[in-house]
Amino acid sequence: MATQHNTSLVVQKSTLSRLPLYYSHIRKMQQQGEKYVSAAAVAQSLNLNPVLVRKDLSGVSSVEGKPRAGFEIDTLLNDLSEFLGYNNVDEAILVGVGSLGRLILTNKEFSSMGLNITVGFDKDPDLHGLQVGDKFILPMEKMESYIKRTGVKIGIITVPADQAQAVCDQMVECGILAIWNFAFTLLNVPQGILVKNENLPSSLAVLSQQLAKKLNSNK
Amino acid sequence: MATQHNTSLVVQKSTLSRLPLYYSHIRKMQQQGEKYVSAAAVAQSLNLNPVLVRKDLSGVSSVEGKPRAGFEIDTLLNDLSEFLGYNNVDEAILVGVGSLGRLILTNKEFSSMGLNITVGFDKDPDLHGLQVGDKFILPMEKMESYIKRTGVKIGIITVPADQAQAVCDQMVECGILAIWNFAFTLLNVPQGILVKNENLPSSLAVLSQQLAKKLNSNK
DNA sequence: AAAAAATAGATAAATTTATATCGAATGGCA
DNA sequence: TGCCATTCGATATAAATTTATCTATTTTTT
Numbered sequence: 001m002a003t004q005h006n007t008s009l010v011v012q013k014s015t016l017s018r019l020p021l022y023y024s025h026i027r028k029m030q031q032q033g034e035k036y037v038s039a040a041a042v043a044q045s046l047n048l049n050p051v052l053v054r055k056d057l058s059g060v061s062s063v064e065g066k067p068r069a070g071f072e073i074d075t076l077l078n079d080l081s082e083f084l085g086y087n088n089v090d091e092a093i094l095v096g097v098g099s100l101g102r103l104i105l106t107n108k109e110f111s112s113m114g115l116n117i118t119v120g121f122d123k124d125p126d127l128h129g130l131q132v133g134d135k136f137i138l139p140m141e142k143m144e145s146y147i148k149r150t151g152v153k154i155g156i157i158t159v160p161a162d163q164a165q166a167v168c169d170q171m172v173e174c175g176i177l178a179i180w181n182f183a184f185t186l187l188n189v190p191q192g193i194l195v196k197n198e199n200l201p202s203s204l205a206v207l208s209q210q211l212a213k214k215l216n217s218n219k
Numbered sequence: 220m221a222t223q224h225n226t227s228l229v230v231q232k233s234t235l236s237r238l239p240l241y242y243s244h245i246r247k248m249q250q251q252g253e254k255y256v257s258a259a260a261v262a263q264s265l266n267l268n269p270v271l272v273r274k275d276l277s278g279v280s281s282v283e284g285k286p287r288a289g290f291e292i293d294t295l296l297n298d299l300s301e302f303l304g305y306n307n308v309d310e311a312i313l314v315g316v317g318s319l320g321r322l323i324l325t326n327k328e329f330s331s332m333g334l335n336i337t338v339g340f341d342k343d344p345d346l347h348g349l350q351v352g353d354k355f356i357l358p359m360e361k362m363e364s365y366i367k368r369t370g371v372k373i374g375i376i377t378v379p380a381d382q383a384q385a386v387c388d389q390m391v392e393c394g395i396l397a398i399w400n401f402a403f404t405l406l407n408v409p410q411g412i413l414v415k416n417e418n419l420p421s422s423l424a425v426l427s428q429q430l431a432k433k434l435n436s437n438k
Numbered sequence: 439a440a441a442a443a444a445t446a447g448a449t450a451a452a453t454t455t456a457t458a459t460c461g462a463a464t465g466g467c468a
Numbered sequence: 469t470g471c472c473a474t475t476c477g478a479t480a481t482a483a484a485t486t487t488a489t490c491t492a493t494t495t496t497t498t
Contacts, residue, residue, distance in 0.1 A: 013425055013485090014486070017421040066446075069443090102318075109420065156428075165483075180422070187268050187393075202237070205236065207399055209302075209303065212304055259474085270458075286463045
C-alpha cells in the first residue's frame with residue numbers, strides 16, 4: 001500500500017512547533033541556491049537529532065525524500081507552508097492596543113505566516129479611529145458586530161490580566177474559536193474553544209529556576 | 220522518615236510553569252483577606268485538576284498542608300516566591316532595543332518577579348546614551364566589559380533573527396549562562412548554557428493548525 | 439558491482455504528564 | 469464527645485510524548 005503522505009496524518013504538537021523553524025531555515029538555503037536538502041543537514045544546522053528531523057519532515061512532505069539527496073527544496077517548502085497554513089490566510093482580531101498589542105498589530109512577520117490581523121479593539125476612546133500601521137482601532141462595542149459580520153475565528157488578547165476573562169467571554173460569545181492569550185492568566189473557556197497561552201512570567205520562571213539549580217550544583 | 224520539603228526535590232517543568240499562576244492567584248486571595256487556601260479551591264478557580272494542583276503545591280510548600288483547611292496563605296506565598304526566585308533578584312541584560320526590546324525593558328512586571336534588567340545594548344548609535352524608562356542604552360562594544368564587571372548571568376536577546384546567533388556567541392563568551400531568546404531562530408550554544416526560546420511563530424503555527432483541524436472535522 | 443548516504447518504517451525505551459485511589463489527619467458541628 | 473465531610477500525602481496507574489534503535493530500501497558515486 002502506498003504510504004499516506006500529507007493526508008489525515010497526525011502531527012504532534014512538538015513537531016508542529018519545530019516546523020516554522022525548518023521552514024525558515026530551508027527558506028534560507030533556497031535563497032542560497034540550494035536545490036536539495038537532507039534531514040541530516042537541517043538537523044546539524046539546527047542542532048537537533050537527525051532522526052527527529054527526518055521524521056518530522058517525512059510526516060509533512062507530499063513526496064518521499066530521495067535517498068542520498070534528501071528532499072527537493074521547492075516542493076518541501078511548498079508542503080511546509082501548505083501544512084502550516086501560510087497559504088490560506090487566517091484573519092484575526094486583536095483586543096488591547098497597549099504597547100504589546102501595538103507591537104503585534106504592526107509586526108509584519110505574522111502576515112507572511114498567513115495571519116492577517118485586520119483590526120484592533122480598545123476601550124480607550126482616545127484611540128478610537130486612530131491607525132496603528134495600517135490597522136484601525138475600534139471601540140469595544142463594535143467587536144460583536146464585527147466578528148459576526150466577518151466571521152473571523154481567531155482572537156488575540158493583549159489586555160491586562162484582570163480584563164482578559166471578560167474579553168475572552170465576549171469573544172467566545174460572538175463566535176471566536178481560537179484565542180491567543182498574552183494576558184498573564186488562565187482563561188476559562190467552554191469545551192471546544194482553543195486557547196494558546198503566551199506566558200512570559202512562566203517562561204521566565206522556568207529559565208531562572210534552571211539557572212539557579214545550575215549555579216547551585218556548580219558551586 | 221519525614222517527608223522532604225522544599226529541598227533537593229525535582230519539580231517538573233510543567234509544574235514550574237504553573238507556579239506563577241498559582242502565585243498570582245493566591246496573592247489575590249491574600250489581598251482579599253483570606254488566611255487559608257486549599258488546593259481544591261485553586262484548582263477550581265484555575266480550571267485545573269485538583270490532584271494536579273495538590274501535587275504541585277505540596278512539592279513547593281515548606282510545611283504540610285493542613286487537612287480540612289489547606290495551606291496557610293502567607294507561608295505558601297513565601298515558599299512560592301522563594302522557589303521561583305522572586306526574592307533573590309537576578310540581574311539581566313538585554314540586547315536589541317527595538318520595539319520588543321523596549322517593551323521588555325520597561326515592563327515593570329518582571330522586576331516584581333525578581334528579574335532586574337539593568338541595561339540595554341544596541342548597535343544603533345542614535346540610541347546610545349538614551350534612556351528607556353530608567354534603563355540606559357549602551358553600545359554593543361560595552362557589553363563585554365559590562366558583563367565581566369558585573370557578573371550578570373542572564374541575557375535577553377531581542378534582535379532580528381539573523382543577528383541573534385552572533386549576539387548569543389558574544390554573550391556566552393563573556394560569561395552569560397542563561398539566555399532568553401525572542402529571536403525567531405534556534406541558537407547554537409555550548410553544552411551547559413541554558414536557552415529558553417520565546418517563539419511566537421511556532422505558537423501561532425500550533426494554534427492555527429489546531430483551528431484548521433477543528434474546522435475541518437466540524438464541517 | 440560495491441560502497442556510501444540518506445530515507446522509511448517499525449518498534450522499543452525513556453521521559454513526562456495527568457489522573458485515580460487509598461488511608462490518615464483535621465476541624466466543624468451535632 | 470464523637471461523627472463526618474474535607475483535604476492532604478503517597479503511591480500506583482494510565483496516557484501521551486519524545487527519543488532512540490534497528491532494519492531494509494533506494495539512489496548516487498566510484
